[in-house]
Amino acid sequence: MEELLQQLTNGLAVGGIYALVALGYTMVYGVLRLINFAHGELFTLGAYLGFTFLTSFAFAGRVGPIAGLGLLALLVMGLVAVTGALLERAAYRPLRDAPRLSAVVSALGASIFLQNALMLVYGARFQVYPDEALPNRAVRLFGAQVPVMRALVVAASAALMAALWLFVHRTRFGTAIRAAAIDRDAARLAGIDVDRVVLAVFLIGPALGGAAGLMVGLTYGQVGFTMGWGYGMKAFTAAILGGIGNVPGAMLGGLLLGVVEALGSAYLSTAWKDAFAFIVLIAVLLVRPTGLLGERIAEKA
Amino acid sequence: MRRLPILLLAILLLAALLAAPARAAEPIRVGLLAPLTGSWASEGEEMRRVTELVAAGLNARGGLLGRRVEVVVQDDGGDPRTASLAAQRLASAHVAAVVGTYGSSVTEATQGILDEAGIVQVANGSTAVRLTAKGLRLFFRTCPRDDEQGRVAVAVLAGTSAKRVAILHDSTSFAKGLADVAKAGLAGAGLTLAAFEALTPGDRDTTAVLTKLKAAKPDVVFFTGYYPEAGLLLRQKREMGWGVPFLGGDATNNPDLVKVAGKAAAEGFLCLSPPLPQDLDGPEAKAFLSEYRARYGAPPLSIWGVLAGDGLRVLARAIEAAKSTDGPKVAEALRSSVKEFPGLTGKISFDGKGDRVGEVHRVYRVDASGAFVLRK
Secondary structure (H helix, E strand, C coil): CHHHHHHHHHHHHHHHHHHHHHHHHHHHHHHHCCCCCCHHHHHHHHHHHHHHHHHHHCHHHHHCHHHHHHHHHHHHHHHHHHHHHHHHHHHHHHHCCCCHHHHHHHHHHHHHHHHHHHHHHHCCCCEECCHHHCCCCEEEECCEEEEHHHHHHHHHHHHHHHHHHHHHHHCHHHHHHHHHHHCHHHHHHCCCCHHHHHHHHHHHHHHHHHHHHHHHHHHHCEECCCHHHHHHHHHHHHHHHHCCCCHHHHHHHHHHHHHHHHHHHHHCCHHHHHHHHHHHHHHHHHHCCCCCCCHHHHHHC | CCHHHHHHHHHHHHHHHHHHHHHHCCCEEEEEEECCCCCCHHHHHHHHHHHHHHHHHHHHCCCECCECEEEEEEECCCCHHHHHHHHHHHHHCCCCEEECCCCHHHHHHHHHHHHHCCCEEEECCCCCHHHHCCCCCCEEECCCCHHHHHHHHHHHHHCCCCCEEEEEECCCHHHHHHHHHHHHHHHHHCCEEEEEEECCCCCCCCHHHHHHHHHCCCCEEEECCCHHHHHHHHHHHHHCCCCCCEEECCCCCCCHHHHHHCHHHHCCCEEEECCCHHHCCCHHHHHHHHHHHHHHCCCCCCHHHHHHHHHHHHHHHHHHHHCCCCHHHHHHHHHHCCCCEEECCEEECECCCCCECCCCCEEEEECCCCCEEEEC
8 A cells, every 4th residue: 555655656746747748749739730849858958957057056055945946947947938939930930831741840850959959068978966956855645755856846747737727728818829729710810819829839838848857857866968858758648648739638648647657667567667658548549539638639620 | 305204203103102101001990889978978988088098009109010090989879779870880981890889788789780891899898698699700898797797796695684685677688687697596595586677778767666676675676777777766765765775787887876866875885896997906007097097187987998998908919919900810819819918907818709708896885975985
């Protein structure tokens, strides 16, 4: 029982990260029908920016651990969001009306470009977050051992997801985003500035991805320029699992994927961990081809 | 004007005379396959530095067979696919021999390509047993084999008070091979196997496998994988509040492990390793260490880089003995002429399969300052 609880918390912590990254994929897909393959690299950028700030300005030492982490998160999210917007401007907007394949190729190119740029700036060796900057304690929660950093990560990803849900479902601009996702041309006819919606999507998605990268850095310490590929792959799977284009679906898909991996490795075999993730994906797609919550695409088609 | 043809002839002769030494001075090119990028980049960087230093030393003494030695570095990315391309590039560049590489699964991807091209390969870090069990006549290695290391691991574990041993690998050729050898030896040493698990390399979260291991209640965990994952394991083990001791295989002996884990989590970690550079004795090693420090400003940190240097040194000896850079002749010389060769890492001889004979692992322990200290 204790082991089950521990594995569930392990899975939720990993799943929270998948979910945050998945949101970036799913929001962009929802509005533009484009898989932003460079999203994994934006995630990596977040992890590296966090490393840069922590090592060059000694944040946590000056402003107290929690406030320092908050400030750090805001800075990282802001910078990654701006990068995301620039990426949209440079790599996707010129191809908005081109055949969809061109945009996909452009996305792959952007991914390779960003990955190599990160390697050239930070070097090919992995970097390690400064140890002393992080709270390094564990608390007992219902019999499971939960490190403070992990609890913070779960809480922060839950808070970010809740904020996003409120924004998309309870504000006028959120309604505009959803309208553009259902039908871009009709939304434009209704007076919605689609370019602003796309810009917003490319600010919010990368900001969340950057936050996830920062969280990975803070939790595991080790960041490398190829890390975006693995996490991006899993998050993309999570987005499809939940129903791509659907915001709550990405959250559900991410958490589910994390838990499936943890329980699969606990009760079956850890060597097969990645296989379980994709077996679940295939099983779900066989029964529900649009993903768990992905009804909207079915309506459209 | 009858002189003109003679003058022309003289010029031609002169040109031929000038060209001949130029051809003789064409360098002997030796390839180096090293993981310059990817998660083993710190190993690759040292392999490059050490090999270039050894080549510079050879050239300072007049080169080989009167020709300069030039190291052609190819990045294998620590990845079998990248490595096979890198090996093909070296083969089409017609290098005389190849040193490297580090990971066993990576080396495995290059063996066939180099063998077909008739190029001698001396691996420096690839310890998986089966690499030399294929009957490849041109393949050698300066590092000891996993089965030897597995025997040492079991002996070390049997020497502690531990009874229940958990073995964890990462599904790579090297780690799985070592794990299998250790597993087979446990029963004979009066130890029981508590768990046998694998993790996914490159995966940052190891809590799932750690939680599973913890439930099996081992007295000690033997991790056979590489240092990036070992660091993550130690760090997350500490976060879980689990105090079980860890023993690592010889791919965990890299100082970056302590960087990833943090000093507090790394303290007490035991690892098996051929002697680290700072513990090398013998006149060759001492001279080499001071040259290295003079050129790069810091001592070498990883033994695998030094073993790559030994790879180039034995190749140089063999090329001189064979008086040729022809692959099969060099391979024959490595078997027959390299006997008790004074290497940087001790005496080097090869057996018929290309394995280095007579090498002893040591046990290292990470102390409170994060340094790997030889346990006497």
